[in-house]
Amino acid sequence: MSAAAYLIGMNLFPTSPLERTTLSAAAFERLISNIVQGKWKAGEQIPTERVLCQQLGIARNSLREALKAMELLGMVDSRVGEGTFVCPRSEFLSRPLLWAFTGANQHELKNLLEARAMIEADLASMAASRATVPELRVIKGAVSLMERQIAAGEPVLESDLAFHQAVGEAAHNEVLANSALLLRNMLKYWIHLKLMAPHICVHALERHTEIYEAIRKRDVHVARELMQEHLDETAVQITQLTSGRSASPKNHGKKTARKRPPRSKPA
Numbered sequence: 127m128s129a130a131a132y133l134i135g136m137n138l139f140p141t142s143p144l145e146r147t148t149l150s151a152a153a154f155e156r157l158i159s160n161i162v163q164g165k166w167k168a169g170e171q172i173p174t175e176r177v178l179c180q181q182l183g184i185a186r187n188s189l190r191e192a193l194k195a196m197e198l199l200g201m202v203d204s205r206v207g208e209g210t211f212v213c214p215r216s217e218f219l220s221r222p223l224l225w226a227f228t229g230a231n232q233h234e235l236k237n238l239l240e241a242r243a244m245i246e247a248d249l250a251s252m253a254a255s256r257a258t259v260p261e262l263r264v265i266k267g268a269v270s271l272m273e274r275q276i277a278a279g280e281p282v283l284e285s286d287l288a289f290h291q292a293v294g295e296a297a298h299n300e301v302l303a304n305s306a307l308l309l310r311n312m313l314k315y316w317i318h319l320k321l322m323a324p325h326i327c328v329h330a331l332e333r334h335t336e337i338y339e340a341i342r343k344r345d346v347h348v349a350r351e352l353m354q355e356h357l358d359e360t361a362v363q364i365t366q367l368t369s370g371r372s373a374s375p376k377n378h379g380k381k382t383a384r385k386r387p388p389r390s391k392p393a
């Protein structure tokens with residue numbers, strides 16, 4: 127019998143907070159290794175609490191603490207009545223930041239949109255010089271998928287994000303690509319809202335098509351400019367969506383490209 131199981135068996139465990147923290151931390155490490163080592167794959171349901179408690183030799187409280195920590199990190203998602211599922215890798219670490227921005231004011235949102243536009247413009251330009259033929263196909267695939275989804279009247283959030291992800295990957299700089307991914311995750315809710323308007327989807331598709339063409343033609347300058355314009359437009363659209371809730375619309379329509387964020391009063 128493990129020391130933990132022994133403690134639980136002796137019912138000493140709940141009275142010892144220090145032990146419990148240690149056990150939660152140990153359980154956390156074991157649970158995470160299942161995901162990191164690929165034993166539990168994205169989208170899969172993880173074993174039930176009862177089974178995990180047995181496997182790890184810990185009490186339910188410790189397990190729940192460990193699972194909560196994993197949920198905060200965006201590694202698992204627990205759905206009421208269904209169980210706990212492994213999140214896609216793109217969600218990892220996005221949630222604490224996402225939550226920090228849940229009450230984001232207009233100023234913070236603007237900074238996020240601006241940072242995203244700058245990084246993704248660079249990524250598009252790098253993709254134009256570095257994309258391999260298979261990577262070009264993936265970018266094109268995301269454009270075609272969005273086209274089909276618009277024609278079918280389906281939501282386009284995933285194909286929109288897939289396009290930006292594919293461009294990021296084709297840039298061959300993981301640090302920048304991951305930064306962009308993180309920013310998109312933080313903005314996901316707003317991107318989703320923006321794409322609810324059909325005319326915005328059609329326009330985004332046109333932009334994606336143009337950006338893809340520029341990358342395919344290896345035109346680093348045009349690829350950068352088009353991505354910057356596309357994301358500046360996105361920033362304006364999102365700002366318009368949110369302005370009704372909290373802030374004044376005085377900056378609408380202005381380009382935000384390559385400017386320092388305003389340091390004075392938030393909008």
Ligand SMILES: [Zn+2]
Nearest residue numbers: 286330334356
């Ligand atoms: Zn887009």
